[in-house]
Amino acid sequence: MSTPQAHLETLPGSVKLFLMLALVALLAFPFAEQDFYTQMVTRMMILAIFAMSLDLLQGITGLVSLGHAAYFGLAGYVVAYLSPADAGASWLVALPLAMAAAALAALVIGFFVVRTHGIYFIMVTMAFSQMMYYLFFDNKALGGSDGVYINVRPGGLGLDMENKWVLYYFTLACMVLTYAFLRRLLWSPFGRTLNGIRLNEHRTRALGYASFSYKLTAFTLAGALAGLAGFLWAAQTGYVNPELMGFHMSAHAIMMVILGGMGNVAGAMIGAFGFELFLHVFKDLPKIGSFDLGKHWQLWMGSLIVLVVIVAPQGLMGLLRRKQTPNE
Amino acid sequence: MDFANFFIQLLNSVQYGLLLFLLAAGLTLIFGIMGVVNLAHGSFYMLGAYTAYALTGAWDNLFLAVLVGAVISLAIGWTLEKILFKHFYKRDHLDQVLLTFGLIYIFEEIRSMIWGDDVHNVAIPGSLNWSIGLTDTLSYPAYRLFMLAVCLLLALGLWLLISRTKIGMKIRAGAFNSDMAQALGVNIVRLHALVFALGVTLASVAGMLISPLSSVYPYMGSQVLIMCFVVVVIGGIGSVRGALTAALLVGLVDTFGKVLLPQFASMLVYVLMALVLLYKPEGLFKQ
Numbered sequence: 001m002s003t004p005q006a007h008l009e010t011l012p013g014s015v016k017l018f019l020m021l022a023l024v025a026l027l028a029f030p031f032a033e034q035d036f037y038t039q040m041v042t043r044m045m046i047l048a049i050f051a052m053s054l055d056l057l058q059g060i061t062g063l064v065s066l067g068h069a070a071y072f073g074l075a076g077y078v079v080a081y082l083s084p085a086d087a088g089a090s091w092l093v094a095l096p097l098a099m100a101a102a103a104l105a106a107l108v109i110g111f112f113v114v115r116t117h118g119i120y121f122i123m124v125t126m127a128f129s130q131m132m133y134y135l136f137f138d139n140k141a142l143g144g145s146d147g148v149y150i151n152v153r154p155g156g157l158g159l160d161m162e163n164k165w166v167l168y169y170f171t172l173a174c175m176v177l178t179y180a181f182l183r184r185l186l187w188s189p190f191g192r193t194l195n196g197i198r199l200n201e202h203r204t205r206a207l208g209y210a211s212f213s214y215k216l217t218a219f220t221l222a223g224a225l226a227g228l229a230g231f232l233w234a235a236q237t238g239y240v241n242p243e244l245m246g247f248h249m250s251a252h253a254i255m256m257v258i259l260g261g262m263g264n265v266a267g268a269m270i271g272a273f274g275f276e277l278f279l280h281v282f283k284d285l286p287k288i289g290s291f292d293l294g295k296h297w298q299l300w301m302g303s304l305i306v307l308v309v310i311v312a313p314q315g316l317m318g319l320l321r322r323k324q325t326p327n328e
Numbered sequence: 329m330d331f332a333n334f335f336i337q338l339l340n341s342v343q344y345g346l347l348l349f350l351l352a353a354g355l356t357l358i359f360g361i362m363g364v365v366n367l368a369h370g371s372f373y374m375l376g377a378y379t380a381y382a383l384t385g386a387w388d389n390l391f392l393a394v395l396v397g398a399v400i401s402l403a404i405g406w407t408l409e410k411i412l413f414k415h416f417y418k419r420d421h422l423d424q425v426l427l428t429f430g431l432i433y434i435f436e437e438i439r440s441m442i443w444g445d446d447v448h449n450v451a452i453p454g455s456l457n458w459s460i461g462l463t464d465t466l467s468y469p470a471y472r473l474f475m476l477a478v479c480l481l482l483a484l485g486l487w488l489l490i491s492r493t494k495i496g497m498k499i500r501a502g503a504f505n506s507d508m509a510q511a512l513g514v515n516i517v518r519l520h521a522l523v524f525a526l527g528v529t530l531a532s533v534a535g536m537l538i539s540p541l542s543s544v545y546p547y548m549g550s551q552v553l554i555m556c557f558v559v560v561v562i563g564g565i566g567s568v569r570g571a572l573t574a575a576l577l578v579g580l581v582d583t584f585g586k587v588l589l590p591q592f593a594s595m596l597v598y599v600l601m602a603l604v605l606l607y608k609p610e611g612l613f614k615q
Contacts, residue, residue: 064421112602112605112606113605115605116609118421119359119365119565120565120610120611122365122421123557123558123560124601126554126557127554127557127558127561127598127601128598130554130598131594131595131598131599134594134595135592135594135595137594138590138592138593138595139591247550247554251367251425251426251429254422254426254429255429258422296437296440296441298433298436298437298440299437299438301430301433302430302431302432302434302437303430303434304430305426305427305429305430305433306427306430306431306434308426309423309426309427309430310415310427313419313420313423
C-alpha cells in the first residue's frame with residue numbers, strides 16, 4: 001500500500017497571504033467582545049497545535065498514529081496534579097513538566113511502536129493510547145472515570161490564565177511558535193530525512209540514516225508538542241478526564257490533518273479550524289418539524305468524513321493544488 | 329482461589345476468548361485478503377446486538393432471531409462491500425481508517441434514530457435459563473455454556489471452511505497473493521464480497537449471542553473493537569490460526585487479571601501485546 005503523500009511543502013503565495021490575513025484577524029478577534037466565540041477560537045487554536053504535532057508524524061514522517069491523544073491527555077493530567085486546590089500552578093513549572101511527561105511517555109511508547117510498520121503502527125498506537133486511557137479510567141487515585149478538576153488556572157510571571165484574554169493571546173503565541181518551529185524543522189536536514197523516511201524508508205536507511213532513531217525522535221517531539229496542546233486545553237477547560245486520551249480524540253486529530261491537507265503544517269492548522277467549525281455548525285442545526293437536525297450531528301459529521309475521503313483525500317489544500325497543476 | 333472458582337473463571341475466559349475470535353477472525357481475514365483496516369467492525373457487533381433486541385422483542389425467540397439476524401447481516405455486508413468498501417482496497421490505510429471512522433458515526437446515529445440511546449436487556453431464552461450447580465454456593469449459567477458451545481462450533485466451522493473446502497482454498501490463496509490468485513482464475517471480486525459479508529456476519533452473530541449477558545448499549549462496539557485489534561496484532565495480521573491463539577490468550581489474561589489484579593486488569597492485555605511486539609514485531613503467526 002502506498003505511503004501517505006504530503007503536499008505543498010513550499011506554500012504558494014495565496015496560502016501565505018491567507019495565513020497572514022488570518023493572523024491579523026486572530027490578533028484582532030478578542031476586541032469583538034464575543035466571549036463565547038473568543039473561547040471557541042481559543043479551543044480551535046489549541047486543537048490546531050495538537051493537529052500540527054500530529055502532522056509531524058502523519059504528514060511529514062508518514063507514521064499514522066491513531067493514539068496521539070494519549071500525550072495530549074497526559075499533559076492535561078500533569079497540569080491537574082500540579083495545581084493546588086486553592087491556587088493556580090505556575091505555568092513556568094507546569095508547562096515544561098507537562099510537555100516533558102508527554103515527551104517521556106512518547107519516548108517509551110515510541111520505543112515499541114516505531115519498529116512496526118503500516119497497519120501495525122496504526123493498531124499499536126491505538127492500543128497503547130487505550131492502555132493509558134484505562135490506566136486513568138480504572139484508578140481512583142488518578143482521578144478515575146470522573147476526571148480531575150483544576151480549581152484555579154495556571155498563572156505566573158504576570159500571565160494569569162484565569163483571564164480569558166491572557167489565555168487567548170498566550171495560546172495564539174504558542175500556535176504561531178509551533179507553526180514557525182515545525183515549518184523550520186520541515187526544511188532542516190532532520191526534516192528532510194523524515195521526509196525521506198516517508199517516501200522510502202529502505203532507501204533512506206541505505207543512505208546511512210538510522211531510521212529508527214529519526215522516527216523515535218519525531219515521535220517524541222510530536223508527543224511533546226501534543227503535550228503543549230494538552231497543557232493549554234487543561235488551562236482552558238479547568239477539567240481533565242480520560243476521554244481526552246480516547247479513541248475519538250485521536251481520530252479527530254487525524255481528520256483535522258486530512259481535512260486541511262497533510263505534510264505542510266499549515267494544512268493541519270487550517271484543518272483544525274475547519275473541523276471545529278463544521279462540528280459547531282452541525283450541532284447548531286435547526287429543528288425541522290419534529291426532526292432535530294442538530295441532535296443528529298454525528299450523522300452529518302460521519303457523512304462529511306466519508307465525503308472528504310471519497311472526494312478530497314488530499315484535503316482543502318489538495319483541492320488548491322489540483323487547481324494549480326491540472327496535468328499532474 | 330479454590331478449584332471450582334478457578335474452573336468458572338477458566339470457562340469464562342475461554343468463552344470471552346472465543347467471542348473475541350469471532351470478531352477478530354473477520355477483521356484479520358478482511359485485512360489479510362483485501363488489505364482494509366475496518367474500524368467499523370465493532371459497529372457490526374453493536375448493530376447485531378440491537379438486532380437481537382429488536383427481533384426477540386417481536387418473536388420472543390433468540391434462536392430464530394440469531395438465524396434471521398445472520399441472514400440480514402450477510403446481506404448488509406455483501407451490499408456494503410459492493411457499494412462502498414471495494415473502492416477502498418487500493419487506497420491508503422489512512423483513507424480506510426478515516427472512512428470507517430466516519431462510518432462508526434453514521435452507524436451509531438442510525439442506531440440512535442431507530443432504537444434511541446437507552447440501555448436494553450435481552451431475555452435469556454427460557455429453555456436455557458437455568459444453572460448447573462458446581463458446589464453448594466457456586467453454579468454456572470446454562471446460557472454461558474450454550475454460548476461457549478455455539479462459539480466453538482462456529483470456530484470449528486470456520487476452520488473447516490478455510491482448510492477443507494474449495495472456497496477456503498481460494499480464500500487462502502487470496503490471502504497469500506491476491507494478484508496471483510486472480511491470474512490463476514479465482515473470481516477475486518466475488519471472493520472479496522464473500523469474505524467481507526462473512527466477517528460482518530461473524531461480528532454481528534457475536535453481538536447477538538452476547539446480548540442476553542451484557543445487555544445492549546450505545547457504543548458497545550468501540551471497546552470490543554480495540555480488544556480485537558489487540559488480538560489481531562498479537563496473532564499476526566491475516567492469520568486465522570493466530571487470531572484464535574491470541575483471542576484465547578487475551579481472554580485468559582483479561583479474565584484472570586480482573587480477578588487477581590483488578591486495578592490493572594484493563595492494562596494487562598496491552599502489556600501482553602507490548603511484550604509480543606518486542607519479540608515478534610509482526611505477531612505470533614505472521615504468514
